[in-house]
Amino acid sequence: MEIPLQVARFVFGLRVLDPITLCGFAGAALRGGLGYALRDEFCATGRPACNGCSLREECACAYLFETTDPRRGAGPGPGESAPHPFVLEPPTGDALLQPGQRFEVGLVLVGRAIALIGHVARAFERFGQAGLGREHAKFTVESVENVAADGRRSIVLESGGSMLIPPHHIYDWADFRRRADTLWGTRLPREEAAVEIEFA
Numbered sequence: 001m002e003i004p005l006q007v008a009r010f011v012f013g014l015r016v017l018d019p020i021t022l023c024g025f026a027g028a029a030l031r032g033g034l035g036y037a038l039r040d041e042f043c044a045t046g047r048p049a050c051n052g053c054s055l056r057e058e059c060a061c062a063y064l065f066e067t068t069d070p071r072r073g074a075g076p077g078p079g080e081s082a083p084h085p086f087v088l089e090p091p092t093g094d095a096l097l098q099p100g101q102r103f104e105v106g107l108v109l110v111g112r113a114i115a116l117i118g119h120v121a122r123a124f125e126r127f128g129q130a131g132l133g134r135e136h137a138k139f140t141v142e143s144v145e146n147v148a149a150d151g152r153r154s155i156v157l158e159s160g161g162s163m164l165i166p167p168h169h170i171y172d173w174a175d176f177r178r179r180a181d182t183l184w185g186t187r188l189p190r191e192e193a194a195v196e197i198e199f200a
Helices: 026-042 060-065 111-130 173-184
Strands: 006-016 020-022 086-089 095-097 102-110 139-147 153-158
Touching: 006 111, 026 060, 026 086, 026 111, 060 111, 102 111, 111 139, 111 153
Parallel strands: none
Antiparallel strands: 006 102, 006 139, 020 095, 086 102, 139 153
8 A cells, every 4th residue: 555645854054143042942942933933924814823714724834833634624623633744853952052153953844745845944034033032043044955865965945045946855655665675674564564764
């Protein structure tokens, strides 16, 4: 059985403008800041929540951060919410970054969300203008790269650029199975076997 699933990984290269303290809670701050920036940039109605909004089916904010299962209604509510189609990969460890230093944030997009990389890039730019954390430490987006399974990177967007290059490192179920065969030296023992893919 082939599972209709596509996954793409991106890395955002961010340049520090104000001193930024990164710690074990950086992931929560980055996710929250990105969500607010995405809503500020793309929400057409200004509603406090996506529930009940007539535009939610076409809205990047709702799809990424208030994801619902279309088979269960327009939620979110008990039994109606679905896993968000992205995974944010914050920097690891603690660090105090000074102006001019660079740090990276990884992002995995799943399925339809891959087509929203331009929205996420613009939201990151707005996030950087608003600032990170209680200090509202500002940063700029220097680059957005699409990452292959072997670690190779290709530019999707460069600093100051307005042209988004479509990502071409996109992986589907067949790629996952080939990767699993390579890792284990044999075919998967059954169709329903779990597969975990680690990007370099």
